[in-house]
Amino acid sequence: MAGGIRHEDLQELLGAYSLGALEPMEYNAVQIHLQNCASCKKELEQHLEVLGVMDEVFQESSPDHLWDSISDQIEETPPILELSNLPTPRPKFATPLRIRLLAATSAIAIAAASIMGIELARLDHKINQLGRLTQTSSIEKLAHFALKQPGSKITTLTSANNTYLATCVILPTGQGYIIPKRMSPLPPSQTYQLWTLVKGKEVSLALLGNKPSTVSFRINKGKVLLITTEPSGGVTSTLNKPILSGKISI
Amino acid sequence: MDSKDQFDQISDAGLIVYIGRWHPQALGEIYKRHGGAVYGLAKRILCRADMAEEVTQEIFLKLWNQPERFDSERGSLRSFLLTQTHSRSIDLLRSEKSRKSREEQDALKEPRTSYDIEQEISNLGLAGKIQEILSKLPTEERRAVILAYFEGYTYRQVASLLKVPEGTIKSRIRLALKRMKETLDTTELEDRWLEG
Numbered sequence: 350m351a352g353g354i355r356h357e358d359l360q361e362l363l364g365a366y367s368l369g370a371l372e373p374m375e376y377n378a379v380q381i382h383l384q385n386c387a388s389c390k391k392e393l394e395q396h397l398e399v400l401g402v403m404d405e406v407f408q409e410s411s412p413d414h415l416w417d418s419i420s421d422q423i424e425e426t427p428p429i430l431e432l433s434n435l436p437t438p439r440p441k442f443a444t445p446l447r448i449r450l451l452a453a454t455s456a457i458a459i460a461a462a463s464i465m466g467i468e469l470a471r472l473d474h475k476i477n478q479l480g481r482l483t484q485t486s487s488i489e490k491l492a493h494f495a496l497k498q499p500g501s502k503i504t505t506l507t508s509a510n511n512t513y514l515a516t517c518v519i520l521p522t523g524q525g526y527i528i529p530k531r532m533s534p535l536p537p538s539q540t541y542q543l544w545t546l547v548k549g550k551e552v553s554l555a556l557l558g559n560k561p562s563t564v565s566f567r568i569n570k571g572k573v574l575l576i577t578t579e580p581s582g583g584v585t586s587t588l589n590k591p592i593l594s595g596k597i598s599i
Numbered sequence: 600m601d602s603k604d605q606f607d608q609i610s611d612a613g614l615i616v617y618i619g620r621w622h623p624q625a626l627g628e629i630y631k632r633h634g635g636a637v638y639g640l641a642k643r644i645l646c647r648a649d650m651a652e653e654v655t656q657e658i659f660l661k662l663w664n665q666p667e668r669f670d671s672e673r674g675s676l677r678s679f680l681l682t683q684t685h686s687r688s689i690d691l692l693r694s695e696k697s698r699k700s701r702e703e704q705d706a707l708k709e710p711r712t713s714y715d716i717e718q719e720i721s722n723l724g725l726a727g728k729i730q731e732i733l734s735k736l737p738t739e740e741r742r743a744v745i746l747a748y749f750e751g752y753t754y755r756q757v758a759s760l761l762k763v764p765e766g767t768i769k770s771r772i773r774l775a776l777k778r779m780k781e782t783l784d785t786t787e788l789e790d791r792w793l794e795g
Contacts, residue, residue, distance in 0.1 A: 360773075361769045362769060363773055364772035364775070364777075365747065365753070365769055365773075367685065367776065368744075368747045368748055369644035369688070369689070369751075370751075370754045371753060372753055373692075376689050376693055380689065393682065394674055394678040395776075395777070395780045396773075397640070397678065397682060397685055398675075398677065398780060399780050400640060400681075400748075401636035401640060402783065403729055404636050404639030404640045404642075405635045407729075407749070408635075408638070408639030408640075408642050409639070409642060409648070410638075410639075411634055411638035411639075411652075412648070415634070415655060415656070416630055416634065419630065419655075419659045420626075422656070423623055423626065423660065423663045509608050546616060546619070549615065549616070549618070549619030549666045550619055572670070572672045573612060588620060590609070591613065591616075594610070594612075594613060596612070596671060
């Protein structure tokens with residue numbers, strides 16, 4: 350209700366509103382109503398889609414100089430970070446007692462490490478080996494289990510011409526799995542990298558390797574998934590064009 | 600991405616990513632796709648080319664500076680841009696300057712008491728797709744839309760011209776746009792099937 354006018358009455362005005370065919374005093378009521386009514390907003394968008402097609406056909410085309418004046422006004426580089434404006438971190442001073450304790454602890458640790466180091470390294474290696482062997486099969490099992498869970502979001506990532514294909518499943522907890530379906534092996538110097546976008550910026554989710562297999566990742570925010578090819582080891586940000594992309598379903 | 604890459608192959612959502620990475624070519628591609636509709640919508644509402652240009656610039660510069668405002672989950676980029684354009688144009692329309700210009704234009708129309716709608720349709724020589732969409736509307740709805748869209752009449756003026764209650768015209772315009780959207784969706788779906 351806006352200014353005593355019922356939702357149904359304002360809804361009836363949406364067609365004329367989208368056409369700009371209301372009386373001046375009526376615009377205000379509709380605009381106020383639209384701020385809080387999702388269904389009317391949706392309907393307006395639909396009307397505007399139709400009118401957008403008509404406007405392209407029937408309205409005078411945009412003047413040639415218009416794009417030039419827009420592009421003249423855009424900054425082509427990110428704004429320079431003003432380091433002088435950043436707050437200076439507070440210095441941390443170690444107390445003499447703390448220094449003595451640290452020195453004593455370090456000496457013990459170095460002695461222990463020299464004795465146990467070799468054994469630990471061997472053990473680590475074995476654990477990693479076992480981990481890799483079991484991880485692959487268990488991740489695949491988990492991914493297929495996740496596919497069957499109610500509430501899982503399943504997204505298909507495709508390339509522009511459908512040459513590449515991958516399936517992604519995300520559990521309500523944010524645990525996700527990417528299952529490559531059709532992704533060619535890359536040279537060893539390269540890797541596939543999975544990204545999402547948060548506020549328009551890419552955030553790395555996982556490395557898929559050069560011979561992609563099912564991998565797990567966690568996602569808290571982001572509504573799209575993108576896969577790029579990057580140098581082996583991955584990168585923290587990318588300028589490469591995504592070769593696969595998909596929108597995470599609601 | 601180097602300059603040789605084809606931005607025209609990238610989806611709207613993908614282009615937004617590139618805008619986030621400061622690629623002006625991505626904004627250029629979005630302008631190529633939707634600039635016409637944005638400008639056309641502003642021009643139709645405001646009836647003034649200079650103000651339509653101002654709105655179009657504002658909309659695209661805002662997209663460049665705040666690409667994160669577009670949420671692909673909520674709808675298409677085109678819808679987002681058109682909604683922004685419409686809202687900004689209505690704001691300007693309500694401002695004194697533009698209203699005056701519109702009222703002057705309206706004043707020119709008032710002496711007309713009858714309207715040969717069929718003649719108008721034939722004169723307009725509507726482009727194929729739109730003609731097809733309009734032809735599927737019931738005659739009464741088609742008349743209301745044509746008078747409001749092509750002639751810029753308010754719904755009250757349309758009601759007066761067609762000698763029907765104002766409430767009926769409001770409903771006819773709304774229903775007509777809904778039907779047109781359905782036909783448009785079906786046509787697009789058919790086109791996609793044919794392409795596939």
